[in-house]
Amino acid sequence: MLGFPTPYPNELLYSVIARTGVHEGETSPKQLLNSVFANKKVIATVDLPSHVGRIADQYPKSLSLSALDLIEKHTLWPIYAPFLPNDRRKSVEEWMCDRSQGAAHLASGIVASRVLAKRVMLMCHCCLQQHEQEYGEAFWDRRWQVPVVDCCPIHGALSETDIRKNGEHRHAYVSVLQSKIVGSHPETESSKRFSELVYQLFDSFVKSSPSYQQWTSFYRNLAFANNFRNGKRIDHQLIRSQFISYWGKDWLKKKNLLPSTSDTSWLRSICRKHRKAFSFAEHITAIRSLSQGQMSTVQALERALNINERCEKKKAKIIAEINTLTVDQNKWLSLVLEYGPKSARNAQPALYARLYRNNHDWLVNVDKKHKLPPVSVNRRVEWSARDSVAARALLDFVRRVENDLSVPRLTQTFLVHQLNNSATIEKNLCRLPRCTAILKRYTESVDEYQIRRLTRAYISFIESNTMIKEWVLLRKSGLSEVRMSKVVKEFLGEIVRDGKQCKI
Numbered sequence: 001m002l003g004f005p006t007p008y009p010n011e012l013l014y015s016v017i018a019r020t021g022v023h024e025g026e027t028s029p030k031q032l033l034n035s036v037f038a039n040k041k042v043i044a045t046v047d048l049p050s051h052v053g054r055i056a057d058q059y060p061k062s063l064s065l066s067a068l069d070l071i072e073k074h075t076l077w078p079i080y081a082p083f084l085p086n087d088r089r090k091s092v093e094e095w096m097c098d099r100s101q102g103a104a105h106l107a108s109g110i111v112a113s114r115v116l117a118k119r120v121m122l123m124c125h126c127c128l129q130q131h132e133q134e135y136g137e138a139f140w141d142r143r144w145q146v147p148v149v150d151c152c153p154i155h156g157a158l159s160e161t162d163i164r165k166n167g168e169h170r171h172a173y174v175s176v177l178q179s180k181i182v183g184s185h186p187e188t189e190s191s192k193r194f195s196e197l198v199y200q201l202f203d204s205f206v207k208s209s210p211s212y213q214q215w216t217s218f219y220r221n222l223a224f225a226n227n228f229r230n231g232k233r234i235d236h237q238l239i240r241s242q243f244i245s246y247w248g249k250d251w252l253k254k255k256n257l258l259p260s261t262s263d264t265s266w267l268r269s270i271c272r273k274h275r276k277a278f279s280f281a282e283h284i285t286a287i288r289s290l291s292q293g294q295m296s297t298v299q300a301l302e303r304a305l306n307i308n309e310r311c312e313k314k315k316a317k318i319i320a321e322i323n324t325l326t327v328d329q330n331k332w333l334s335l336v337l338e339y340g341p342k343s344a345r346n347a348q349p350a351l352y353a354r355l356y357r358n359n360h361d362w363l364v365n366v367d368k369k370h371k372l373p374p375v376s377v378n379r380r381v382e383w384s385a386r387d388s389v390a391a392r393a394l395l396d397f398v399r400r401v402e403n404d405l406s407v408p409r410l411t412q413t414f415l416v417h418q419l420n421n422s423a424t425i426e427k428n429l430c431r432l433p434r435c436t437a438i439l440k441r442y443t444e445s446v447d448e449y450q451i452r453r454l455t456r457a458y459i460s461f462i463e464s465n466t467m468i469k470e471w472v473l474l475r476k477s478g479l480s481e482v483r484m485s486k487v488v489k490e491f492l493g494e495i496v497r498d499g500k501q502c503k504i
């Protein structure tokens with residue numbers, strides 16, 4: 001068909017076809033169906049129409065109006081899609097592009113939803129006047145037809161028209177100008193809040209849906225963050241009273257959203273593990289009241305999509321595990337998590353023994369799971385080169401002091417500390433074979449050191465030509481006979497005797 005009208009912002013596809021009839025002067029609905037779809041049996045669907053591919057074909061390529069664009073911008077799909085699993089979204093979009101035969105309504109949950117479909121089409125009179133001023137003609141805005149919505153966020157209460165859906169107008173696309181106003185809904189604060197949240201969903205179409213797991217975690221986190229908890233559990237009763245006080249009992253009843261007090265009420269189910277999709281109206285009202293009026297549905301969708309499923313699963317598993325363990329098991333788990341099984345066993349041998357007796361399989365399993373990785377050997381350092389340099393420095397030092405009787409005892413620590421990088425050398429001796437050999441060879445034993453001290457004192461007596469007495473020699477060398485080994489005593493005996501001989 002030539003000159004098929006381009007849709008206005010938020011205009012229903014239904015409305016575009018109705019305008020086509022007006023533009024073409026086509027008064028017969030069947031004839032209109034035939035010229036648009038080449039099919040006289042198409043039903044004039046307002047919310048999720050099918051055969052959208054055929055409508056997209058009416059437009060020149062330059063307008064870039066694909067079937068998916070039309071579905072996103074000119075049907076009610078944006079309020080259903082974000083709450084359906086991604087694979088189902090894809091199927092519904094395919095049915096809408098082509099034939100649906102009711103499948104789109106079934107799969108999107110509209111048929112089974114607690115949210116009542118509107119029987120007639122609604123409109124905002126003030127918006128219509130704005131359309132006339134801005135575009136020169138009026139059209140049906142898709143947002144007026146959303147179930148539960150009965151208020152324009154800008155102008156207030158919507159009006160009911162005489163255009164009944166699925167009635168006598170089943171195959172007719174009726175222009176908004178041909179409709180008559182037959183009544184209106186009273187505007188309430190709750191209607192206004194709800195409409196605003198719905199309008200936001202149309203403004204920012206969320207292209208991916210959170211999984212059931214993400215929704216489960218999202219609601220749990222939201223309930224806990226807002227203190228709807230009783231210890232570790234969600235307080236469903238508190239959630240229900242907050243929900244009713246936020247939205248009002250009358251409004252909820254009227255919209256069929258009042259949750260029952262039973263354990264299987266929809267509000268309880270949405271705060272538990274998600275096993276099925278919930279409707280946009282259930283999500284919108286629950287999120288708004290749980291967040292105490294702070295979070296929009298679009299923000300909630302973004303937050304749910306950001307939840308890392310694997311991380312949440314692990315967290316839930318650990319919490320579940322901790323709850324079923326004994327005091328000993330919990331204690332062991334925290335020790336093992338912090339220090340590894342080996343150190344935990346050294347620190348708490350009695351606890352280990354008890355668990356070994358009572359929970360053997362569990363213990364083996366936990367230890368295996370938390371075994372620390374072996375300490376990796378750092379190969380970046382050229383240990384061989386470092387060994388040569390340090391060994392040479394050690395040898396130089398030993399040669400410098402080997403004739404000096406006054407140096408302190410040549411222990412391993414003393415020798416290593418003469419090097420520039422003593423801490424590294426001391427820690428890595430296992431990687432330094434040359435240094436180890438030198439240290440082994442030149443380290444002085446206690447006996448050797450005591451003998452050196454005696455020798456030093458003896459030589460000083462000889463040099464000063466003094467009479468050598470055993471007790472003076474011991475005092476000068478800072479030694480006591482009590483702490484001397486047999487070898488040193490023998491040496492002492494010898495030098496004292498020799499000294500006497502020498503002196504006499």
Ligand SMILES: [Zn+2]
Nearest residue numbers: 124127152155
């Ligand atoms: Zn309005």
